[in-house]
Amino acid sequence: MNDRQWEYERLITPIEDRMMRAVWRISRDPDDADDAFQEALLTVWKRWDRVRRHPNPHALVLHICINAAHDVLRRKVRQGKWLEAGALPEDIPDSSSSTLQDISGAEQSAHVLRAIGLLSKNQARAILMHVVEDIPYGDIAAAMDCRESTVRKHVARARARLRTLLAQQEEPSHA
Amino acid sequence: MHDDMDEMIRKATQVEVPPDVEDRLRRRLTEFRTSVEQRPQNHRPALRVMAMAAALLVVVAVGLVLIPKQSSASKVYAAAAAQLRSSQSLEYTIVLNATPYVAVEISFLAPGFRRINCSWGIEVRNDGTTGKQIALFHATRNYVVEGGKQVESSDDFLEQLRSLPQAADEVLGEQRAGDKTLIGYRLHQAPPNTGIQGLTAFDIWVDAATREAHHVDITIQEEGKPTHQMHIQNIRSGAQIDRSMFDLTPPAGYTAIVPPASSPAPAQNKWDLRAEIVQTGALAAVVMPMSGSYLQTPAALQQVEAYLKARGVTPVGPPLGRYWSEQHWETGYPVPPGIQAEAPFQVVSLPAGLAASVVLNNPWGKNSDSNWRWGAFLKSVIEQGYQPAGPATEIWSGEDARESTQSTEMRMPVTRAN
Numbered sequence: 001m002n003d004r005q006w007e008y009e010r011l012i013t014p015i016e017d018r019m020m021r022a023v024w025r026i027s028r029d030p031d032d033a034d035d036a037f038q039e040a041l042l043t044v045w046k047r048w049d050r051v052r053r054h055p056n057p058h059a060l061v062l063h064i065c066i067n068a069a070h071d072v073l074r075r076k077v078r079q080g081k082w083l084e085a086g087a088l089p090e091d092i093p094d095s096s097s098s099t100l101q102d103i104s105g106a107e108q109s110a111h112v113l114r115a116i117g118l119l120s121k122n123q124a125r126a127i128l129m130h131v132v133e134d135i136p137y138g139d140i141a142a143a144m145d146c147r148e149s150t151v152r153k154h155v156a157r158a159r160a161r162l163r164t165l166l167a168q169q170e171e172p173s174h175a
Numbered sequence: 176m177h178d179d180m181d182e183m184i185r186k187a188t189q190v191e192v193p194p195d196v197e198d199r200l201r202r203r204l205t206e207f208r209t210s211v212e213q214r215p216q217n218h219r220p221a222l223r224v225m226a227m228a229a230a231l232l233v234v235v236a237v238g239l240v241l242i243p244k245q246s247s248a249s250k251v252y253a254a255a256a257a258q259l260r261s262s263q264s265l266e267y268t269i270v271l272n273a274t275p276y277v278a279v280e281i282s283f284l285a286p287g288f289r290r291i292n293c294s295w296g297i298e299v300r301n302d303g304t305t306g307k308q309i310a311l312f313h314a315t316r317n318y319v320v321e322g323g324k325q326v327e328s329s330d331d332f333l334e335q336l337r338s339l340p341q342a343a344d345e346v347l348g349e350q351r352a353g354d355k356t357l358i359g360y361r362l363h364q365a366p367p368n369t370g371i372q373g374l375t376a377f378d379i380w381v382d383a384a385t386r387e388a389h390h391v392d393i394t395i396q397e398e399g400k401p402t403h404q405m406h407i408q409n410i411r412s413g414a415q416i417d418r419s420m421f422d423l424t425p426p427a428g429y430t431a432i433v434p435p436a437s438s439p440a441p442a443q444n445k446w447d448l449r450a451e452i453v454q455t456g457a458l459a460a461v462v463m464p465m466s467g468s469y470l471q472t473p474a475a476l477q478q479v480e481a482y483l484k485a486r487g488v489t490p491v492g493p494p495l496g497r498y499w500s501e502q503h504w505e506t507g508y509p510v511p512p513g514i515q516a517e518a519p520f521q522v523v524s525l526p527a528g529l530a531a532s533v534v535l536n537n538p539w540g541k542n543s544d545s546n547w548r549w550g551a552f553l554k555s556v557i558e559q560g561y562q563p564a565g566p567a568t569e570i571w572s573g574e575d576a577r578e579s580t581q582s583t584e585m586r587m588p589v590t591r592a593n
Contacts, residue, residue: 008208025188033199034199037200116184131181162180
């Protein structure tokens with residue numbers, strides 16, 4: 001095994017599944033996921049030397065994946081294509097007793113993701129890494145190249161902003 | 176409170192990757208892994224950073240000072256050219272001649288997989304990451320595996336689209352193609368490294384909506400030759416490509432051709448083989464209609480020879496073979512006019528007329544390169560402004576026992592291309 005093969009085994013192989021999940025969870029469209037994943041891999045390729053010297057390369061690579069997927073989400077939301085596109089391609093059973101709950105769950109997921117698409121880049125990426133990928137604040141800070149306290153602020157502001165956005169989204173349906 | 180919001184986010188995002196999507200992403204990972212493993216070691220990072228910084232400064236300076244603001248039309252071209260340059264995958268077809276149809280399909284997949292599939296039955300798969308390639312001769316179900324070589328023609332063809340300049344020389348206007356609006360751009364010079372001689376126009380038509388290259392019309396006018404047009408079509412950039420099409424494993428039922436280690440390949444093996452356009456006389460021949468492997472040729476010729484000998488007929492020339500396909504070919508001897516033959520033998524007429532011809536002074540048995548030779552032959556015919564008008568014919572001269580006397584004439588009836 002040469003150096004590059006060893007580097008790949010060390011840096012990428014252990015998190016391949018997480019990388020794919022991280023992109024899919026946010027993009028939720030096969031073509032978008034493919035585009036985002038390619039974009040992420042291209043970024044990793046360009047920053048390979050930085051990745052291999054990074055104190056937490058896995059967090060950095062996942063950060064890059066989340067960035068790419070969030071860019072796709074953000075673009076779709078801003079172009080008004082998120083809900084128009086039918087949003088989430090999850091199977092919703094027709095005849096089960098939980099149909100309404102499932103629809104409600106799918107709608108809620110769409111709303112949450114749309115709201116995440118409206119967050120600032122730093123807020124979205126910080127909260128996605130912390131809540132969805134379960135990455136510790138210290139590692140997120142290293143990946144985002146900022147202080148841990150800054151990450152905490154991004155996450156806190158993201159939560160507050162999401163609450164506001166989700167409340168705004170719910171209002172018309174209750175009227 | 177935080178927990179509620181976090182839980183809502185988790186619920187919204189806790190989904191598994193569908194198998195079909197996972198397949199697609201895993202293929203990306205495989206490509207990426209290959210790219211990483213082929214990545215050169217960076218021994219001088221400091222210098223590299225400085226060089227990159229310097230290059231960036233130059234780019235910024237040029238961008239700010241020298242490049243005029245682009246029109247929207249030129250942006251459409253620039254987007255198409257940039258996409259072709261950077262695309263991870265690229266497929267298209269070069270139509271060298273429309274009637275009869277002579278074309279080459281090109282496929283490229285990053286980091287270095289290439290495939291050319293010629294309409295005359297040759298396919299070459301090249302793995303640029305390892306320098307290995309396999310050439311498949313579908314007509315004869317043979318293959319040759321080679322290492323450490325690049326496919327010159329494939330590189331040339333590929334470069335035509337992957338090395339487009341950033342700006343076109345001329346905007347040709349719009350044309351409709353179905354429901355698409357295409358904008359045409361003309362390059363006055365061939366893109367670098369393409370090997371195109373005598374280029375008059377390289378017109379690339381771009382879909383105005385998607386900014387993707389739709390097709391290319393290439394006009395070639397070499398001195399003393401008729402104008403020739405080629406077309407690049409079915410352009411697919413960034414599409415998913417089945418990796419198996421670059422597989423270097425020989426297909427089942429194909430047998431290996433092992434070139435003689437001692438003798439170098441003759442010069443005529445190369446794409447520079449040039450056919451001469453000649454006037455040929457009419458010829459009658461007694462032949463054996465054949466189907467299947469061309470390796471039956473010597474046995475078939477022996478039967479024809481024995482038949483003629485039994486009939487007291489003396490051949491008036493060396494043996495020949497005519498080939499329409501592996502399912503339809505014939506071999507036999509030219510005979511005096513008026514000779515009759517019984518089944519399974521047949522009398523055929525080779526009419527007088529214009530033909531392309533080249534004589535290769537090589538032993539007959541060294542036919543491992545026959546498909547390459549015919550590919551080069553056909554290319555030469557088309558480049559000279561002619562088109563095939565009959566079957567490929569080989570005429571074998573010389574003595575059985577003396578290889579040094581043996582030669583093969585490649586001949587094909589042709590007509591002038593319009």
